[in-house]
Amino acid sequence: MRKELQQHLLDRFPWAKAQPRIDNLWLRYGFDIGDGWYNLICDLFSEIEELYRAKGLEISLEFAQIKQKFGALTIYTYKTLPEVYDLIRKFQARSLEVCEKCADRGRLRKQVGWWITLCDSCFDRLSRKDCI
Template sequence: MTVLGHQPPGPDEATGPPAPPPAAALEVLRPRLRTAGQQFAIGPGWRRLVLDCHHRISAEFPAYELLAVKQKYGRLSFQAFPRPWRPGERSWTSEEHARLHDLLDATTARSESLCERCAAPARLRRTRRLWLTLCDACEATVEESGELG
């Protein structure tokens, strides 16, 4: 119900962002990694975004190969190929490559307004040696090192 032109808060406004999935939730990505043992260098606020990206990509490219998941200049960098690359072979078409990059670009764009630490609405912060996308609350609490914990 709207009272005097005021819209009641939605679930996210009333309760804040949902809790990020645990780090273990990203283990579903490990079999896709080109380099075994590689770490996912992102904060907890982007875990759900990464999992959503994984599900969208795997729906269109069931055999996709994951190169890296990391933060770069305050944006999520999810790097992948439509399927494993093999030297000397044409592993995917130009159309497949373009479609994959459309999915990846959409995910990167979403990361630009989502706090890497808590998943609240955020903006790019260039206030420490490592650029981060943080909400106001996290900007006030994240130390100079940029460690998101």
């Protein structure tokens, strides 16, 4: 994800900033996903805020990693409520229908051993360039 989109998310959701831990890949790589999933992350973070607010709790979770794995949004966390895992699974399922590059309707595809969720247009463009 472009740095300016990452910064916009961290400005909007300051609790999501990486904690300085030696094993924290989130600190090193940030949002290791395409720009097309920006709205998924924004919606997920909003729902996390709503969950904690409804419980009257301060947000205490930490992200270990946010990335694409096997074509799906994959998020690893520390110190979170069990319900957050349900939210993560919900958005992971949604990610399989959203192009990771442009946010149009996408589907899971395999190209040269690599799984990725793309729309037809992005898939055709990347296939022609042999980028994946």
